[in-house]
Amino acid sequence: MPSIISSEKQLDLYSIKELPESHAWRSSLDDDGSRNINVESIPVIDLNDDKFAIDRIGHACKTWGAFQIINHNISQRLLNDMETCGTRLFSLPMQQKLKAARSSDGIAGYGVARISSFFSKLMWSEGFTIFGSPLEHARQLWPHNYNKFCDVIEEYENEMEKLAGRLMGLMLGSLGITKEDVKWAVGPRSGCSALQLNSYPACPDPDRAMGLAAHTDSTILTILHQNNTSGLQVFREGNGWVTVPPLRGALVINVGDLLHILSNGLYPSVLHRAVVNRTRHRLSVAYLYGPPSGVKISPLSKLVDQRNPPMYRPVTWSEYLGTKAKHFDKALSSVRLCAPRIGFANSKDQSGVQVG
Numbered sequence: 047m048p049s050i051i052s053s054e055k056q057l058d059l060y061s062i063k064e065l066p067e068s069h070a071w072r073s074s075l076d077d078d079g080s081r082n083i084n085v086e087s088i089p090v091i092d093l094n095d096d097k098f099a100i101d102r103i104g105h106a107c108k109t110w111g112a113f114q115i116i117n118h119n120i121s122q123r124l125l126n127d128m129e130t131c132g133t134r135l136f137s138l139p140m141q142q143k144l145k146a147a148r149s150s151d152g153i154a155g156y157g158v159a160r161i162s163s164f165f166s167k168l169m170w171s172e173g174f175t176i177f178g179s180p181l182e183h184a185r186q187l188w189p190h191n192y193n194k195f196c197d198v199i200e201e202y203e204n205e206m207e208k209l210a211g212r213l214m215g216l217m218l219g220s221l222g223i224t225k226e227d228v229k230w231a232v233g234p235r236s237g238c239s240a241l242q243l244n245s246y247p248a249c250p251d252p253d254r255a256m257g258l259a260a261h262t263d264s265t266i267l268t269i270l271h272q273n274n275t276s277g278l279q280v281f282r283e284g285n286g287w288v289t290v291p292p293l294r295g296a297l298v299i300n301v302g303d304l305l306h307i308l309s310n311g312l313y314p315s316v317l318h319r320a321v322v323n324r325t326r327h328r329l330s331v332a333y334l335y336g337p338p339s340g341v342k343i344s345p346l347s348k349l350v351d352q353r354n355p356p357m358y359r360p361v362t363w364s365e366y367l368g369t370k371a372k373h374f375d376k377a378l379s380s381v382r383l384c385a386p387r388i389g390f391a392n393s394k395d396q397s398g399v400q401v402g
């Protein structure tokens with residue numbers, strides 16, 4: 047059942063000619079540093095580069111919490127097919143999309159970003175979340191023609207799962223952790239990821255609007271595909287908001303809160319957001335990779351000792367998603383056990399930039 051809240055909140059942004067007050071986040075004179083084009087951007091890492099990829103990934107996780115990858119073996123054909131699926135979905139008439147609306151207590155379906163309830167202004171975007179089989183929602187969207195969508199989603203999820211496993215191996219490997227240290231990472235997995243399609247219509251007043259508000263992902267890692275329109279920005283201490291330029295065929299990798307916990311804060315999750323654009327429609331697809339359900343995530347034993355006690359208590363993915371839905375930017379600190387040691391490299395915790 048479409049929830050009343052999401053259908054009321056979901057304006058048809060494609061037809062609006064002037065930014066409504068409900069969507070005005072800031073004054074166009076605000077300067078948050080994100081127009082600073084001289085700043086370096088997140089690293090681009092070639093996965094074929096056997097010799098250096100692992101160290102570069104470790105360094106990127108420590109210093110940025112994000113990087114782009116090339117030579118990842120996901121075909122351009124599949125990335126294009128996924129993009130086409132997203133475009134087809136968001137081009138449907140609003141009343142059709144609302145047939146697949148996310149219920150107020152659910153995860154999957156069409157609607158405004160889940161974190162919208164924490165903000166007084168609305169975001170200039172719409173989203174569709176796939177968690178488990180997309181079949182039922184696809185049938186509601188295209189009663190006679192849902193197969194193509196489901197086939198592409200299935201293929202995309204399968205390919206992304208393989209890539210995410212490989213990336214997790216590299217990220218943990220750069221910390222000296224092997225797959226044998228993380229038992230649940232080996233062997234078959236089921237239903238441990240979500241797919242988020244985001245659409246950002248062209249916006250009449252982009253400087254005052256917000257596509258997707260600043261957040262960290264409640265994942266181990268996220269693999270993001272953006273179409274050729276920029277909008278994604280990551281926050282970096284000392285630099286402020288840094289734009290991640292779209293590179294054809296490249297994928298953006300974000301460190302999520304669960305890797306932050308697993309690494310005992312060595313790889314902090316990255317604060318990021320999406321801004322919008324006056325002339326171009328932007329589409330992004332996020333593969334949100336988590337641990338198998340039931341598995342408790344806690345700082346890896348190899349990374350803790352007397353001088354480095356575990357900083358977070360064990361949580362399952364579903365517990366953490368619930369915590370995030372309730373506490374949003376305080377979710378990470380709400381599972382925290384102790385204050386960081388003086389001099390410990392996790393400045394976000396004290397900076398007032400929010401996040402755990």
Ligand SMILES: C=C1C[C@]23C[C@H]1CC[C@H]2[C@@]12CCC[C@@](C)(C(=O)O1)[C@H]2[C@@H]3C(=O)O
Pocket residue numbers: 153159160161162175239240242261262263264265334367370
């Ligand atoms: C598996 C996930 C991760 C979710 C919740 C659930 C499905 C939708 C994901 C997102 C996607 C958009 C940003 C975010 C912050 C949101 O509002 O919905 C994400 C959230 C999270 O990372 O917490």
Ligand SMILES: O=C(O)CCC(=O)C(=O)O
Pocket residue numbers: 242244258263270272277278318319320329330332
């Ligand atoms: O659209 C983007 O670039 C960001 C999307 C995102 O952060 C998310 O889906 O979690």
Ligand SMILES: [Fe+2]
Pocket residue numbers: 261262263268318332
């Ligand atoms: Fe995100």
